[in-house]
Amino acid sequence: MQMNIVSALNNALDLAMTENEKMVLLGEDIGTDGGVFRVTDGLLSKYGESRVIDTPLAESSIVGTAIGMAIGGLFPVPELQFAGFMYLSFSQIVNHVARYRARTRSAITLPMIIRTPVSGGVRTLEHHSESPEVEYAHIGGLIVVEPSNPYDAKGLMLAAAHGKDPVIFLEPTKLYRLFKQDIPENAYEVPIGKANVIKQGDDLTIITYGTMVEVVKNVVEKRKLSAEVVDLRTINPIDEKTIIESAKKTGRVMIVHEAPLSFGVGAEISARIAEKAIFELDAPIIRVAAPSLPYPLPGDEKFYVPNELKVSKAIDKLLSE
Amino acid sequence: MIKKIFDATINYMQIMDENGNIDQQLFPKNLSDEQIIEMYKYMSLARAVDAKNLSLQRQGRAVTYAPLLGEEATQVGSAYAMRENDLFVPAFRQHALYMVKGLPLYKLFLVLKGYEDGFDAVDKPSKLNVLPEIVPVATQLPHAAGLAYAKKYSKDGSAVITYVGDGGTSEGDFYEAINFAGVFKLPLIIIIENNGWAISIPRKKQTAAGTLAQKAIAAGIPSIQVDGNDVIGVYKAVSDAVMNSKNGPTVIECITYRMGIHTTADDPTKYRPDADVEAWKPKDPILRLRKYLEAKGLWNQSKEQQMADQNSKLIDAAVDKAEAFVVNPKSMFENIYSYMPDVLKEEEDEAEASGFWQEGSVE
Ligand SMILES: Cc1ncc(C[n+]2csc(CCOP(=O)(O)OP(=O)(O)O)c2C)c(N)n1
Ligand SMILES: [Mg+2]
Numbered sequence: 001m002q003m004n005i006v007s008a009l010n011n012a013l014d015l016a017m018t019e020n021e022k023m024v025l026l027g028e029d030i031g032t033d034g035g036v037f038r039v040t041d042g043l044l045s046k047y048g049e050s051r052v053i054d055t056p057l058a059e060s061s062i063v064g065t066a067i068g069m070a071i072g073g074l075f076p077v078p079e080l081q082f083a084g085f086m087y088l089s090f091s092q093i094v095n096h097v098a099r100y101r102a103r104t105r106s107a108i109t110l111p112m113i114i115r116t117p118v119s120g121g122v123r124t125l126e127h128h129s130e131s132p133e134v135e136y137a138h139i140g141g142l143i144v145v146e147p148s149n150p151y152d153a154k155g156l157m158l159a160a161a162h163g164k165d166p167v168i169f170l171e172p173t174k175l176y177r178l179f180k181q182d183i184p185e186n187a188y189e190v191p192i193g194k195a196n197v198i199k200q201g202d203d204l205t206i207i208t209y210g211t212m213v214e215v216v217k218n219v220v221e222k223r224k225l226s227a228e229v230v231d232l233r234t235i236n237p238i239d240e241k242t243i244i245e246s247a248k249k250t251g252r253v254m255i256v257h258e259a260p261l262s263f264g265v266g267a268e269i270s271a272r273i274a275e276k277a278i279f280e281l282d283a284p285i286i287r288v289a290a291p292s293l294p295y296p297l298p299g300d301e302k303f304y305v306p307n308e309l310k311v312s313k314a315i316d317k318l319l320s321e
Numbered sequence: 322m323i324k325k326i327f328d329a330t331i332n333y334m335q336i337m338d339e340n341g342n343i344d345q346q347l348f349p350k351n352l353s354d355e356q357i358i359e360m361y362k363y364m365s366l367a368r369a370v371d372a373k374n375l376s377l378q379r380q381g382r383a384v385t386y387a388p389l390l391g392e393e394a395t396q397v398g399s400a401y402a403m404r405e406n407d408l409f410v411p412a413f414r415q416h417a418l419y420m421v422k423g424l425p426l427y428k429l430f431l432v433l434k435g436y437e438d439g440f441d442a443v444d445k446p447s448k449l450n451v452l453p454e455i456v457p458v459a460t461q462l463p464h465a466a467g468l469a470y471a472k473k474y475s476k477d478g479s480a481v482i483t484y485v486g487d488g489g490t491s492e493g494d495f496y497e498a499i500n501f502a503g504v505f506k507l508p509l510i511i512i513i514e515n516n517g518w519a520i521s522i523p524r525k526k527q528t529a530a531g532t533l534a535q536k537a538i539a540a541g542i543p544s545i546q547v548d549g550n551d552v553i554g555v556y557k558a559v560s561d562a563v564m565n566s567k568n569g570p571t572v573i574e575c576i577t578y579r580m581g582i583h584t585t586a587d588d589p590t591k592y593r594p595d596a597d598v599e600a601w602k603p604k605d606p607i608l609r610l611r612k613y614l615e616a617k618g619l620w621n622q623s624k625e626q627q628m629a630d631q632n633s634k635l636i637d638a639a640v641d642k643a644e645a646f647v648v649n650p651k652s653m654f655e656n657i658y659s660y661m662p663d664v665l666k667e668e669e670d671e672a673e674a675s676g677f678w679q680e681g682s683v684e
Contacts, residue, residue, distance in 0.1 A: 024474070050474060056504055061497035064463020065470060068410075068481075071452065072471020092494075095457045096464070103453055105441035106656045141657050164659035193662060237662030 002180045005171065008150035009039045009115075012157035013077065015187045017047055020075055023161065026053040027062055027079030027115075036081055037117060037176055059088035063114060067096050070110040075161070080116040083170070084127030090135075097166045098141030113160045113167045118146070119211045119258050121174040121305050123298040128173075130295055131210070131259035134268075136168045137236035143192055144235040146170040148213035150181040152233055155190025162189065170235075172211045195239035197246065201228040204252040204318055207243060207269055209233065212256045212306065219311045227315075235265060240272055247273045251282035252318050258305055261289040283321030288314045329538045331531075335548035336557060339604050341612030349557045354619055360401050360552050361610050361620070362628060364393035367417035368607060369632045370426070373640065374433050378585045382644070384435040387414045391550070391580030394606030395514050396484075397421060398555030399575070402563060403482055408472070409451035410465035410483035412458070414514070418484075422451045426635060430643035437656070438648065459489035462498030462511065469507035469570070480508040480566035482559070488519020490533050499540040499572060508566035510559060511537075515549065516579035521592040537572035549575025550606040578604070650678050 003011065017023045025040055031054035034041030044052040055062050059080060066076035080086040086093075093114065100110050120129030137144045143165050147153035153171070160167040195207075198217070203225060208216045209232040220227045228246050232239065247253045253273055255266035266287035273285060288306050296304050336347045371390055377383040389396060396417035400409065411418050419429050431439030432454070440453040455461035465483030472479050489495055490513055502509045513533045517524050530536060537544035543565075547558045555575055562571035578601040582589055614620035654669040655661065661669075672678065 056497075056500055058493075058497040058500065060494055061463040061466065061501050064460065064494060064498070065467030065501055068464040068467020068469070069471045070467075071464065072408075072468045072475070074471045074474065076467070091457060091460060092463065095460060096455075101658075102653070102656050103437055103440060104656075105437050105652060107441045108452070109659065143658070237658075237664050240664050 001183060001185050003150045003154070003183050004177045004180050005147065005150050005153045006037060006039055006176045008154040008183060009157055009171065010041060010043070012154040012161070013040065013043060014046070016158060016161035017043065017051065019187070020161065022073060023075040023077060024051045024053060024069060025077045025079065026055050026066060026069075028055060028057055028081045030054060030079050035079060037173070039115070039171070040079065059085055060092055063089035063092040063097065066112050066114070067092065067100065067110060070112050071100075071108055075111050077113045077115060080114065082128050083116045083118045083130045083132050086116050086132070093136065093142070093168075094139050098139045102141065109164055110166050111164045113157070113169050115169045115171060117173040117176070118170040119172045119174060120295055120301055121211060123301065126297055129301065131257070131290075133170055133210075133235045133259060134264055137265070141166070142236065143167045144170065145192060145233060146172065146210045146235060147190075147233060148172065148175060148210055148231055149179075151183045152190050152196070152231075154183060155188055156192065156233065158187050159189040159192050163192065167192070170210070174211050175214070178214070190233065193234050193237050193239060195242040196231045196233055197228060197242065198231050199227065199229040201226040202250060203227060204254060204315065205230065205246040205250045206254045206256060207232065207246075208256040209235065209265075211258050212311075215306065215308055215311055216256055219308050219315065222308075223312065223315070225315070232265075238268065238272070240276075243269055243272065244276050247277045248280045251280060252321075253281065254286045254288060254314055254318050256288040256306060256311055258290055260292045261287055262292040264289055283318055286314050286318050329535070331534045331544065331546055333546045333548075334554050334558060335551050336554040337551045337609060337613060339609050341609050341614075341616055343553070343613065347557060348553065349560060351560075352553070352556065354617070356401070357553070357610070358614065358619060360397050360556070361607070361614060363397045363401070363417065363421050364552065364607050364610065365628060366420055366632050366635075367393050367397065369629070370416065370420070370429070370636060373636050374430070375585065377433070377640065383430075383433045385585050386433060387584045388581045389414055389416055391601065391605065392514060392516055392577045393417060394552035394610070395512065395549040395555055395575040395577045398552040399482060399510075399512050399559045399573075402556045402559035404479070404563065406477065406479040407450065407563070408468055408479065408481045410461050410468065410481060411452065411454055412461055412484050412486060412489065412514075413454045413456050414486070415454070415484050418451055422449050424449055424451065426639035427642035430639050431646055434643055434646075436646065436648055438646065438652070459485050459492035459494040459498075461485075462489075462494050463501065465511070466498045466501045466507060466509055469502060469509040470505060473505070473507055478567070480510060480563055482510040482512065484512045484514055486519060487513065487515040487517065487524050487533060488522060488527055489513075490536055491527050496536070496540070499537060499542060499570065502570040503540040503542045506569035509570040510562045510566065511570065511572045512559075513572065513574040514577060515574055516577050518579050518583065518593070520583045520587060521589075532574060534572055534574035542570045542572060544572035544574065546574045546576060549577030550604050550609065552606060552610055577606070
């Protein structure tokens with residue numbers, strides 16, 4: 001079936017809700033409107049308003065009530081309309097979603113999928129373009145995934161739906177309808193915690209995820225590089241094994257993400273490579289990311305989000321060392 | 322043109338006054354003498370456990386603690402009015418709920434000593450139906466609303482009761498939770514345990530609203546204010562709310578008083594005159610219930626002594642058992658995900674191998 005990320009996610013949620021009658025969706029405008037990006041389109045009429053819940057406009061309680069629903073035996077899938085507004089639920093996520101299992105020594109667990117659109121490049125209002133993955137990955141207790149294509153979007157969603165852990169499911173807005181893929185109609189899973197080596201290569205390793213996967217792929221293709229490209233897919237827990245293996249293989253590593261440089265996923269990966277493979281590197285690790293400042297208004301975004309040129313120049317540097 | 326389009330009233334209810342006199346009209350017909358004695362015993366046990374834990378904390382044998390002294394009627398009366406299958410979502414001061422719900426006392430002392438293992442029995446396996454204590458103020462209220470949603474969804478007829486302090490009613494989560502409960506007409510009872518203080522901030526500085534109960538009006542749900550030191554009044558208000566829970570939520574503001582410190586890290590002499598506390602002493606919830614029971618010939622000094630002896634035996638045994646507990650630091654790592662990720666396993670193995678979990682000092 002030809003699908004973009006929106007239809008792949010819609011299809012995954014549909015399959016998961018059919019399989020599991022305890023699954024409920026909740027969020028702002030997800031019912032009648034089908035979500036502002038239409039990810040939940042058609043599900044209200046299929047599953048009814050007790051399972052597709054248009055909530056009041058209140059983010060903290062969207063996650064907070066989802067916690068109670070999970071404790072009460074449901075499998076909630078809260079949608080936060082935009083990642084920039086998800087901060088209003090940050091206390092619930094950090095203080096409770098991430099900790100409830102620990103707090104009760106696993107007597108109470110919170111299977112749930114917290115969905116939100118992330119990242120920019122779509123020329124929209126302030127607070128609609130954030131890339132908050134590290135903010136959730138840093139906590140511990142939260143699985144953080146971010147697909148970069150329709151196949152992974154559906155497979156990760158179903159893996160999360162079949163799991164027992166709280167998952168922060170980040171959906172790059174820019175990729176929602178960017179391209180289609182032919183993906184299986186039936187249910188399948190993409191394993192959580194497993195990075196995808198989307199291209200084998202010998203000269204350098206580029207580790208990336210989300211919106212930057214397309215950018216990196218384009219540069220590698222245009223320049224016909226023998227680059228190994230790793231799409232993380234899961235940010236936390238990080239697939240260290242795949243990363244270290246590739247670093248050792250090529251000896252030159254670059255990490256590319258849209259989120260700001262400092263304290264980012266790139267820093268985490270660099271540290272792990274430094275700890276486990278530094279003597280097998282031929283050049284210092286390079287990070288390509290947005291500058292260490294908040295996402296600007298759209299007028300400046302093309303100077304902010306890393307693009308093919310920025311990635312390509314960094315590759316020159318990495319190969320010249 | 323101007324016309325009145327909305328009007329509302331908040332009622333205050335008291336059934337048993339400070340001297341133990343009863344308003345017969347309001348007295349719940351289904352409440353037996355035995356049940357009242359049982360509530361008296363829970364209130365007394367809660368006060369004894371509270372005192373014990375304070376002393377343990379002062380000796381360095383328990384962590385920071387929020388005492389419930391003076392608030393026993395609000396906690397026990399409300400808990401006692403709930404049915405077997407109803408669920409409890411406390412804040413951080415409602416230790417008495419665990420006693421009413423039958424959490425083994427040593428488990429409570431484990432929690433008070435700082436071990437999650439005390440809460441490993443809170444839910445399904447033991448059917449206790451009471452959630453762990455929640456420290457971030459008011460954040461438990463949306464959980465309670467979501468739980469009530471799940472209960473309504475399951476159509477099992479049960480209700481959820483949750484607790485928040487007077488200070489907690491200023492939090493966004495309070496408004497969000499009662500609003501959500503109102504929209505979906507959830508079987509939820511919200512107890513505002515108004516003890517007059519939020520650490521050093523008196524009730525009057527928390528809001529210009531004349532009552533906290535009236536906050537429910539904006540959410541479109543019924544509410545009442547009750548004398549929170551009157552266990553019969555609290556019992557009745559909650560029983561009525563339980564009866565009505567199939568139609569939707571109720572907010573109950575219980576007026577009580579924090580007779581002690583906020584927590585063991587607090588010194589109230591800095592912000593609260595002793596005279597204020599003195600003025601509340603005659604309204605003590607246990608004292609007044611005892612007056613009532615004695616006047617009815619249901620209680621006397623020898624029964625009191627017998628109960629006190631029993632309680633201290635029970636408490637000492639529980640403390641001994643809790644103090645014998647040895648925690649396994651691996652539990653920290655192994656209760657984070659449903660499986661053990663490689664990267665976390667490596668951290669656990671390293672920590673164990675390094676020996677820093679053993680006693681010792683740097684040479
Ligand atoms: C969100 C949050 N803010 C601040 C605190 C610190 N704190 C703990 S208890 C408390 C006062 C709570 O007052 P109230 O809601 O009246 O409950 P009480 O302590 O009187 O039972 C504060 C400020 C906290 N635990 N959580
Ligand atoms: Mg208070």
